[in-house]
Amino acid sequence: MRITILTGGTSSERDVAIASAVQVIAALRTRGHTVAVVDTARGYIPAADEPRLLSSVVGREPPTIEELVALERGVLLSGLSSLPVVRDADVLFLALHGGRGEDGTLQAVLDVVGVPYTGSGALGSGLAMDKDVAKRLFRAADIPTADWIMAPASADEVGRKLGWPAVVKPSKQGSTVGLTVVKEPTHFDEAVLLARRYDDEVMVEAFVPGRELTVGVLDGRALSVGEIIPQHEVFDYECKYTPGMSQEIFPASLTAAQAQECGRLGLVAHNALKLGGYSRVDFRLTPAGEMVCLEVNTLPGMTSTSLLPQSAAAVGISFPELCERICQASRRP
Numbered sequence: 001m002r003i004t005i006l007t008g009g010t011s012s013e014r015d016v017a018i019a020s021a022v023q024v025i026a027a028l029r030t031r032g033h034t035v036a037v038v039d040t041a042r043g044y045i046p047a048a049d050e051p052r053l054l055s056s057v058v059g060r061e062p063p064t065i066e067e068l069v070a071l072e073r074g075v076l077l078s079g080l081s082s083l084p085v086v087r088d089a090d091v092l093f094l095a096l097h098g099g100r101g102e103d104g105t106l107q108a109v110l111d112v113v114g115v116p117y118t119g120s121g122a123l124g125s126g127l128a129m130d131k132d133v134a135k136r137l138f139r140a141a142d143i144p145t146a147d148w149i150m151a152p153a154s155a156d157e158v159g160r161k162l163g164w165p166a167v168v169k170p171s172k173q174g175s176t177v178g179l180t181v182v183k184e185p186t187h188f189d190e191a192v193l194l195a196r197r198y199d200d201e202v203m204v205e206a207f208v209p210g211r212e213l214t215v216g217v218l219d220g221r222a223l224s225v226g227e228i229i230p231q232h233e234v235f236d237y238e239c240k241y242t243p244g245m246s247q248e249i250f251p252a253s254l255t256a257a258q259a260q261e262c263g264r265l266g267l268v269a270h271n272a273l274k275l276g277g278y279s280r281v282d283f284r285l286t287p288a289g290e291m292v293c294l295e296v297n298t299l300p301g302m303t304s305t306s307l308l309p310q311s312a313a314a315v316g317i318s319f320p321e322l323c324e325r326i327c328q329a330s331r332r333p
Helices: 014-030 047-053 065-072 077-082 105-113 122-129 131-140 155-161 185-196 237-241 256-272 307-313 319-328
Strands: 002-007 034-039 043-045 091-095 148-150 166-170 180-182 202-206 211-218 221-230 246-249 278-285 291-297
Touching (some): 002 014, 014 034, 014 091, 014 319, 034 047, 043 047, 077 105, 091 319, 105 122, 122 291, 131 148, 131 256, 131 291, 148 155, 166 185, 180 185, 185 202, 211 256, 221 307, 278 307
Parallel strands (some): 002 091
Antiparallel strands (some): 034 043, 148 202, 166 180, 211 221, 211 278, 221 246, 278 291
16 A cells, blocks of 8 residues: 555644654555655655654653744645645555644545545544543443533632542643643642643543553454553653653453453443544543543554554554554545
């Protein structure tokens, strides 16, 4: 196949997207495919420039707001169809995370371009990225999820409705960027201001204690359930992308019934959001034994050590095979 990787972009997860792309490129080339690369902020990257412009290293912090604003000036979503490597591709592999690459904006553009792309369509991508809407759909599908309210809200209101600690986060963001676990009301306003740097809409959610679980979904099937044990209180940006900052166990040490229920709820969540292709669904298993859905990632990390590839590897699907299967299952708008 002629496969063009779309990566980079202008979200706070830009570095993660490029790290994913580097490994997807190598994996697909080992399977004999012709692979080209486009940074949706900067344009086509010739093969000779890939080693210089693409890095598999993710820093401890996401790019600054100022760096992302500068990149926005070069974004070329509306001009993608003019690039031969996009127009003539058999499939576009979306190695993008967050922002307009994952919220349905790019997907809507590609629907017009008419080239098949990996992952979910514009509707499902938008539903999953908006945490408020996603949680409403979880509730409608009888998927347990933490109570929440949307800002503006006072610390007194949060205390009455949710209690402390509470999680304050941007409503449309990934990789826990802008997220704070607020333990005391005096720190609430500061957390809201931080979240607003990344999104106009801010969610305040009841903190759910327990074990951090995740399950991949591929072609309508739940993969292996894994457990993440971060060094920090939450599985934050630093723990996700800094070697040694978290322990990831696939398959998780669960009873057969717990693993089955996590997989079942993962599939229900995937379908409730009208997703296609693949996703990764994150949960907390509370001390009382309740499986609580946190969120669904429509374009999860795709380095060989990311959670979805580990979920697939635990059921016998190698990383190159996973990348190829994602391409083969790509939807045609």
